[in-house]
Structures are given as C-alpha cells and as structure tokens.
Amino acid sequence: MLSVMALCRTRNCRFMMSENGRRMRNCVLLLYQPCHLSTNSKPKSMLSIITSKAKYANEQYERFLERKFPKFYLLYSTFMKGFWMLMTEAKEVGYIKQRMRNEGIPFQQLPYREMEKLRQFRRDIIKAAPVVIISIPPFANYLVFVLMYFFPRQLLIRHFWTPKQQEEFMDIYHRMRVEVYPEIFDGLLKAVPKLSERNLRNQMLQLCTLVQHGTHPQVENLQAVCTAFSGPPLGMKRLDVQQMKALSRVMFLTPHLPAFLLQRRLGSHICEIQNLDCALLKLGVNELSEEELKRACYVRGLNSTHLSKEDCKTWLNCWLQLSSRLKVSEASLLLHSMILLSANYLQSLKQ
Template identity: 45%
Template sequence: MALPGLGLCSRLSLIRFRGGTDGTVIGFYSHRASCEFRLSLCRHYSSTEPRRGVGQYITSSIRSINSKYEAFLKRRFPRVYTIHFTFTQGSKLIFQDVKDVMRIRTKMASEGLQVCDLPYRDMEKLRQTRKYLMKTLPLLVMSLPPFANYLVFVLMYFFPRQLLIPHFWTPRQKVAFWGSYHSQRVRHHLPLLKELETLSQQVKRGPLQKRLQVLCAQVQRGRTPKVSEILGVRDLYSGPPLNVLSVTHKRRVGALLFLSPRLPGFLVERRLSRHALELLQLDRALSNLGPHQLDESELRQACYLRGLDPYPLSISQCREWLSTWLQVSSSLRKSEQMLLLHSIVFLSANYPSGAADRKPPLRSAQKPSRGDKDGERAVLGSRPSRGDF
C-alpha cells in the first residue's frame, strides 16, 4: 500500500504549476496546501502504522491470555503456579545475568582489564554465571529433540536440586537445598582436623607444632579460634609438610568448595589451586568494597561460599563472621592459600560460639539412625550434585 500512496503524492505536488492566474501567490499557497494534503495521505497509506497497530494488538493479546492463564493456575493449581512463577522469574534472571556478563566482558576488552582488576560484584557475577551455565547446559541439550521439553519439565519438577540452578528454586527450596549441601560439607570437618593433627607431628619447630595442635584441639572442643591464633600458624604453610599435602587431603578440602573428588589427582590439585586463588581475589575485592555494602542476599551468598551456613543466623552475625574471615584473608599471601581453605573449618565449624548459641563439640563421625536417615531423605531429598556454588 505504500507504493500507490507515493505515486499519488507525487501527482498532487503538481498543483502549484496548474492553479490560478497569479502564479506567485496562488502557486505558493497551492504548494503549501498540497504538501499538507500529501503528508496526510502518505500517513494514511503508509504501512508503518498498521504494522505497529497489529504488533501492539498481538502483544496485548498475548499478555491478556498469559495473565488469565496465571490467574487460573493460581486459583485452581497453586503449587503448579508457584513452579510456573519461579521458572518465569528465573528465566528473566538468567537472561539478565548473560547481559551483565557480556557488558563486563566488553568492558574488560575495551579497557584491557583482568579479572582481578574488576570490582567485587562484577567478579562474583562472572563466577556465578559461569557455574550456572555449565550446570544448565546439559538440560538445554536434552530439550533440543522434538517434544523432549515435556520430559525435561517433568525431570525439573521431580529433581529440582539436581537439575536446576538457584534461580529456579523457591525461597523454601533454597533454604532446604543449601542446608543439604552444607551437611555434606560438614562431614569433612573432623577428618580434616584429625589429618592436621597427624601432620603437626612432622613439624620440627616446636612452638609452631604446639600452636597447630592447640588450634585443632580448640576447634574440636567447640570453640571458634581468634584471628591471631589462625595467623600464628601461617609460617607452617610455607614449608613441609603443609605445603605438600596428599591428594586425599586435597580431595577433602575440595569437598568444602563442592569440587568433585572423582577426578584424577593432578586435576584435583589444579582445580583446588584455581579456586583458592579465585577466593583470594574475591576477598581482596570485597575488602575494598566493604561487607557493609552488601545486601542480605549478597551477604548470605558470600558467607555460604566461604563455608558458613547463613540461614540460621541473623544479618549482624553474618556480617560479623564475614569481617572476621576478611581479616584472615587480607593477611595471607598466595603461597599460603591452603591456610585460607583450612580456615573454612577453623572459622565455621563452631560459629556462633556464644553461650546462648554454643554448638556441641565435634565428635567422631557416627552412623545416623534409621529414623534420622528417613527424616533427612524426606525433607532434603537425595544426595546433591557438586559444583553449584
């Protein structure tokens, strides 16, 4: 419809040459009137407005249908509505994360920045998005065949912790799933302390040997050590035996960071070293920002990454613990990164250690009773997968 309109407009422009005896006045008036009339006709015959109107109509119709569908689910199937709403919001968060990562990568390329030069939130965004995309990639591949998305939806419904990232968890699921992950991490606290006590017997310097033994004994008795007591053994990590640990010990330490223990020994050491360096860089950036600048969600996520279960604690307790962690981290060098990973046990095993919140001391691992197993399985589900945080 645009082409006939243009032809008609071109013919109407000749009115200024045909009308009137006084060419100057009437010609000028006719040209102005013809231009206005021509523009009105061009707008009338243009295809832009109809297309825009059709697009708006389709968009509004889709929104109306979607709102009615959500209202129906909320009224008749509230549980399905909760899953639908969580999935919709999670998809928006993923797309926003991808956009943020693209913006950060563009900034790094244009300004010649490295990851360690980024501010804390950008560094944490890169870390989280990389892990989340790696976990969701198998699910996306499974949904590629025709009609396979229905099977994927069923799997997501029955196995949300194993297949979905925290973006698609409800607040209740997030508390339960994080608690389950943390229970897997806590199992390695006592074995690591026992191994450190055994390694302390190989230390030839008497005062340092005594400090490490006292430190491990305090944690096993249910006390959280001070920053000075942890930093008092830092010299041990610059020489044997703590700078050359066995692969078995490193597998246990990797379990604190949710790293898979099923990889070959050299890959376990490489991944553990990379994650420890990444944690040091995050701590440097967080110290520059300040823990008080984090909101509640960021604060709990930061504490959980560093070995603490934040949900039973208040915001002030989380902020206090994170400040203590940063005091230890900011004093360590790259060669002492293993002490930072051992501090996950030192600082979080018994926190909070006040009189009202004192936890029972660590004891040897015991097999849970039949009732405990059934209750844990009913609330938390099956064993979690690795590498989610």
C-alpha cells in the same frame, strides 16, 4: 492530549442564479479540515497483532494454571522467572567481559560485584546447561517441570528454586560439608608430627584440639600457624590426596579426579576467593546488602542461612582480616580456614 489528525483540503461549491440570469458558482473553500479518512496513520503490523494475542493467551493460560493447578503453577512461574533472571545475568556478564576485552582489565582488577557475578555465573551455567538445552525444543519445558519436581537440588540452580527450597538446599549442602570435617581434622593431626619446628607442632596441636572441643578460634590463633601451611606437609602443593578430596567436597568440587587436577582446582578456587577478598576490602563490608553478605559467608564455608546481618558481618570481617594478612604461599591455611573459622561459629553465638 489530542492526537494529530491528518488534514485534507475540501471544497464546498454551490450554484446560485445571479440577477442577470447567469448562473454563478459560489465556492466556499475550507482549508485544512480534519479528515478521519487519512491514510497517514499506519495500520498495526501483523507481528504486533500476533504478539499481543500470544501475550493475552499466555496470561489466560497462567490464570487457568493458578486457579486449577496451584502447585504446578508454582513450578511453572518459578521456572519462567528463573529463566529470565538467568538471561538477564547472561547479558550483564557479556557486558562485563566485553568491557574487560576493550579496556584490557584483568579479572583481579574488577570491582567486587562484577568479580563475584562472573564467578557465580560460570558455576551456575555449568550446572544449568543440560536443563537449558533440554528446554529449547517445543513443549520440552514440560519435561523440565518434571525434573524440577523430582530433582530440583541436583539439576537446577538457585534461579529455579523457590525461597523455601533455597533455604532448605543451602542447609543440605552445608551438612554435606560438615560430614567431611572429621576427615579434615584427622588429616591435620596426622600432619602435626611431620612439622619440623617443635613450637609450631604445639601450636598446631593446640589449634586442632581447640576447634575439636567446640571453641571458636581467633584470627591470631590461625595466623600463628601460617608457616605450617606454606611448605610440607600442609602447603598447597604438598597436601595429601585424601585431604585434597575432603577439601574439594567442602568447596563443592568433585573429588573424583587425579591428584594433580585436584590440587590445581583447589589452588585456582582459593586464589579466586583471595581476589574477591581484596576487592571486597576496597568496597567495604558495610556496602553489601544482607543477601550479598550471606552469600559471601556461605561461599567461604559458613552456613549463613539462619544468621542475622550483623552476625554475618562480624564473621566476614574476621575472614577478611585473616585473608589480608596471608601470603600467596599460605593459601592452604585460608582453604583450611573454611572449616576452622566456621565449625564452631554458630555455637559461639549461643554462649
């Protein structure tokens, strides 16, 4: 399509001699001739010129890094992509919170994806805040690259991990959870004699023995002992300090806090997961993508890194089935189910 050109008015005049000797001016008036000298077209602003030059220089710099320093370029590109992903999520979270304020929507009534985004973003930003602050001054991002290289798992969040690192670090974090499984089972076994009902003691002992011997329990096995987790000694407000510390490590929370803070944090986090479960039941497990399925299972205690979509879906349905049947006072059972339901699931798939 031809651009609209400015029009100017021009006059071509010729002088001719008439028959009677008088000079006659013959004017040809040409209206609306295209004129390339029009001043209506705005010149490029200085800002746009600088921006385009900077963009070009950055592209050349990235090509140079990719060609000469491929390993460093991988770190550089991962950091830049992660930074923009984090900024995009920050905008989305800001929009969600603004809508919550304007419409008076409580956290519990949000859709599943928005609820999960708020939960995950809060945890991510707490971990990423020091690194983001360090990268603000000019050329300080090179220090961040050094940190990324030497301490990627400890200092960076998933946005700044390569796909290979994500898989590797998820396995490492889950192994850290598995390390405290024996301690949690010991705590459960020590609590069995303190239960008042004999039948409940037998069921608890049977459940612990079942899991310790490598058998994956059914939802009915867990639901049968739910009353043991509503009061002493396994209720949320009656848990032993060592048990709370071990459970905190399973949920990736710091165990180095006073007992009342450990109890409060465990209670708030498992309550948050229960709210997520309610929202997920409304949405439907089948609506989740494979990435969302794996993340949902991992948050609830299962190492889903190497599982198929169908295996994740089967396990998550079992979890939701249990979660939907428990009362608020029985939240401690859901917390312990992060171990009881996940400890032998991978082994049961191989049988």
